[in-house]
Amino acid sequence: xxxxxxxxxxxxxxxxxxxxxxxxxxxxxxIADRGLAAANWPEPWGLGADPEMMLxxxxxxxxxxxxMPSLHNPIAVNQCGQSLLAWGTDAQRQExxxxxxxxxxxxCMLFSEPAGGSxxxxxxxxxxxxxxxxxxxxxxxxxxxADRSQIGVVxxxxxxxAPKHKGLTQxxxxxxxxxxxxxxxxxxxxxxxxxxxxxFEEVRVPVTRRLGEEGDGWRITMEQLQTExxxxxxxxxxxxxxxxxxxxxxxxxxxxxxxxxLIRDEAARxxxxxxxxxxxxxxxxxxxxxxxxxxxEGNAGKMVASPHGQALTDLAKRSQGVAGMVYGKDVLxxxxxxxxxxxxxxxxxWFSPATTLGVGTQEILKNTIAERVLGLPRDSDPTxxxxxxxxxxxxxxxx
Numbered sequence: 001x002x003x004x005x006x007x008x009x010x011x012x013x014x015x016x017x018x019x020x021x022x023x024x025x026x027x028x029x030x031i032a033d034r035g036l037a038a039a040n041w042p043e044p045w046g047l048g049a050d051p052e053m054m055l056x057x058x059x060x061x062x063x064x065x066x067x068m069p070s071l072h073n074p075i076a077v078n079q080c081g082q083s084l085l086a087w088g089t090d091a092q093r094q095e096x097x098x099x100x101x102x103x104x105x106x107x108c109m110l111f112s113e114p115a116g117g118s119x120x121x122x123x124x125x126x127x128x129x130x131x132x133x134x135x136x137x138x139x140x141x142x143x144x145x146a147d148r149s150q151i152g153v154v155x156x157x158x159x160x161x162a163p164k165h166k167g168l169t170q171x172x173x174x175x176x177x178x179x180x181x182x183x184x185x186x187x188x189x190x191x192x193x194x195x196x197x198x199x200f201e202e203v204r205v206p207v208t209r210r211l212g213e214e215g216d217g218w219r220i221t222m223e224q225l226q227t228e229x230x231x232x233x234x235x236x237x238x239x240x241x242x243x244x245x246x247x248x249x250x251x252x253x254x255x256x257x258x259x260x261x262l263i264r265d266e267a268a269r270x271x272x273x274x275x276x277x278x279x280x281x282x283x284x285x286x287x288x289x290x291x292x293x294x295x296x297e298g299n300a301g302k303m304v305a306s307p308h309g310q311a312l313t314d315l316a317k318r319s320q321g322v323a324g325m326v327y328g329k330d331v332l333x334x335x336x337x338x339x340x341x342x343x344x345x346x347x348x349x350w351f352s353p354a355t356t357l358g359v360g361t362q363e364i365l366k367n368t369i370a371e372r373v374l375g376l377p378r379d380s381d382p383t384x385x386x387x388x389x390x391x392x393x394x395x396x397x398x399x
Contacts, residue, residue, distance in 0.1 A: 016060045069103055110154035124157070141196075153211070155218075155221050156171065233305050
């Protein structure tokens, strides 16, 4: 990818800048109608923007002080919504994408389960076909934003007689449907909850809300998770969001804390690491816009980015001394821009332990890289080829 950024007088930049000047406080619908909510998507949803155009659009959003829709509604724009372009029907796209891109409908992912741990293939939520509906029963957990979402993307088991990765199907559900209960999970940040647990009791979902065919669920979900992991390969403190190592370095210089040689050495290492993540994120952007599917490099990127963010927030708090122990009293300055949920070092620090667990633990990512990139022997899973409804009934033989 060419890292010679488009000039300030580039005609494409001037056009986007003029639009923001004419719409200084644009609504989500205005942004979506202009094609800027997901500019890399094909028309009519986006602009079919190439890598340079996406860089222009992102920088002009920042210049205008407008938060990009991908931060307002990341699951709809970055992960699951674009699955409708490949797997959805025209009716699904017409019904669901306009509100997703405008931010009118918030989306959440309903994948993890209490009994499954990091093994998504072990999920127990079921969906049985009854005429022109499916009936879903089960429980999901660690669901970001489920308590404030209108749309949920859920994976459930439609064929219990198939091996655990085969009999899975994905559905798009209305979160206010009868039988869905959402319970917030209170965490140690002291802020409003991020995570929830979601219960399904005889929830009826029309067949027209199935994404893809029966049994496509595992493949679709893996594509969504890879896309999500790529979006997390950024220098921001929490999954690509929040302050960066550049922001930390600026704050340390302004407060004079950079004079401490130990802080300076640690900050320099994090700065270099942050720049590497920045370049990797540009590569992902280029691949995405040029039609290359999200690959396994998303695993490697997230594996680096998550502990990077943890180390970043840790140094930010430690460098503040006693003041770093006081809730909501950051003395390390941040630039005047919006970081979504993570507008301060304090919240980012307390939330950061979750980053090496969510969307694939470090162990899962390392296993994937070892097996599929380095070609090392796969972990033995004697249940991989067994019918799911036979797992646990007898001692499984090695697959």
